Amino acid sequence: MEPTGDLALAAEFPAPDREQWLELVRGVLRKSGADFDSLVTTTYDGIRVQPLYTAEDAAPAPGFPGLPPFTRGGRPQGAVDGWEVRQQHAVADREAVMADLENGVGSLWLRNLPADRLDDVLADVYLDLAPVVVDAGADFRESGLAMLRVWGQRPVLPGDVRGNVGADPLGVQARTGAAADFAALHDLVRAARDFPALRVVVVDGLPFHEAGGSDAQELGASLAAGVAYLRELTGAGLDPARAARLLEFRYAATADQFLTIAKFRAARRLWARVTEVVGVPQPQLQHAVTSPAMMTRRDPWVNMLRTTIACFGAGLGSADAVTVLPFDHAIGLPDDFSRRIARNTGSLLLEESRLAGVIDPAGGSWYVERLTDDLAHAAWAWFREIEAAGGLPAAFPLVADRLAATWEARSANLADRSDAITGVSEFPNLAEVPVRRDPAPPEPSGGLPRVRYAQAFEALRDAADAAPVRPRVFLATLGPVSAHTARATFAANLFQAGGIETPNAGATRTAEDVVARFRDSGARIACLCGSEKSYAELAGPVAQALRAAGAERVLLAGQQSGAVPEGAAIDGYVYTGCPALRVLEQTFDLLGVQR
Secondary structure (H helix, E strand, O other): OOOOOOOOOOOOOOOOOHHHHHHHHHHHHHHHOOOHHHHOEEOOOOOEEOOOOOHHHOOOOOOOOOOOOOOOOOOOOOOOOOOEEEEEEOOOOHHHHHHHHOOOOOEEEEEOOOHHHHHHHOOOOOOOOOOEEEEOHHHHHHHHHHHHHHHHHOOOOHHHOOEEEEEOHHHHHHHHOOOOOHHHHHHHHHHOOOOOOOEEEEEEOHHHHHOOOOHHHHHHHHHHHHHHHHHHHHHOOOOHHHHHHOEEEEEEEOOOHHHHHHHHHHHHHHHHHHHHHOOOOOOOOEEEEEOOOOOOOOOOOHHHHHHHHHHHHHHHOOOOEEEOOOOOOOOOOOOHHHHHHHHHHHHHHHHOOOHHHOOOOOOOOHHHHHHHHHHHHHHHHHHHHHHHOOOOOOOHHHHHHHHHHHHHHHHHHHHOOOOOOEOOOEOOOOOOOOOOOOOOOOOOOOOOOOOOOOHHHHHHHHHHHHOOOOOEEEEEEOOOHHHHHHHHHHHHHHHHOOOOEOOEOOOOOOHHHHHHHHHHHOOOEEEEEOOHHHHHHHHHHHHHHHHHOOOOEEEEEOOOOOOOOOOOOOOEEEOOOOOHHHHHHHHHHHHOOOO
């Protein structure tokens, strides 16, 4: 039978409802002793992410691209012509700059370059084609004026100059603790008045993100900074529309794909509300930077995957420009290879994956729209708290306290590996060859802390590498390989996350087998690994035999349960969700390894 135009493919099936699905889910969960809440993820902003979204979860209509509230993009055509691939340069290297521009990079982000080197670094650059963003931290006035002189001396029409001179006194205060220099901001605004398309101010969310903050905290704090700049500029006589057009916002893009998509969509909606209140609704110009906090020094190749997902999320979130940090960013200065991979990440997603071929491709997803709405409301509530405390910069102590609380919560999740870091806290590679790079220029300090999620585990890896003898934990595997592989793999994964070797007894039958291999290993700590059945039969005698053979500490892989006999000489348990970082630190202390 040929289907007709009105025939629905599901016409012969009864229409299911949410309750039917929930009953099926609960039936599965009951078998494992779990409940529905185990499928719900809560973000650091308290947003509960459900396992399934339907039309019942629909958020308010997001509007259309290029129209308020700009949730779906700041331009009517969306990003069909692609985002700018913006490469970061932290040293004055003219050849590296040109290599990037000749191979897919569309704009430059020059960080902490001396003001007197800008003209030389950009000597071969067509400044009417390549926008330039300068970022000199506390020296933003001198650097900005120098960049304006470069533009003024080149054969470029003032109306064709694009980029940003990088004034961000509040960002400097956040980074260094030094009072915001608004006078220098006004100097740059006056000096840039002949360049109508040029941005002067960067509202940088990275200081809040790199202090361990949540997505809503980054959005709310940067929104408060944007409002503070509007007040400062309009107070000096600029009309609100002109003041708003001087601002560009910079946000972190993380490996959490959907939160990144939602963050950039929510950010535009929030700024649209602010500019609507001042009477000039405008889209937000956005610069996405792949998160420095998520980058690792250990197994840095995995960073390529993290930054690809982050770039993907920022692109689908319709960011205007995206900077992919090189995979060796946390180690030092990038080499030619890492810069090439960084720029090619954006090029591949644009040219081969064709992510820009559809306007706001995530729009209409019940999940993405609900997450965008929830994140916008959480950020707006935080913004209102900051404003109630006097706005920025007066509310910086409140901001610092709240970020510290979030970092404490995040650190706890990192420590027990609830927040896993692939290649560091999960699936570490003790045999990796370290990547060496020249050191990067020192970053400013004195204000908000600058953290990386992997730093605690990597500090232990460094200590293990520096020890005269690498620390070692013997895996006392019980029974055949099939009986102990799962828990032995888990235990090896955990201890190797701290740089600890894990010699393995292999297949064993008796306590004597295990003890003989323990003596050969040279270890002082042992961890029993087996099945519930083998624990019931062998955990007690093997633990006692290991003690007699010189083991100073005996652990067991798995939760404490009835399978382990009463009185077994077990000092502790390692299991999914255990305080892994504390276990590693205690192991280091017992072995006398300096950390």
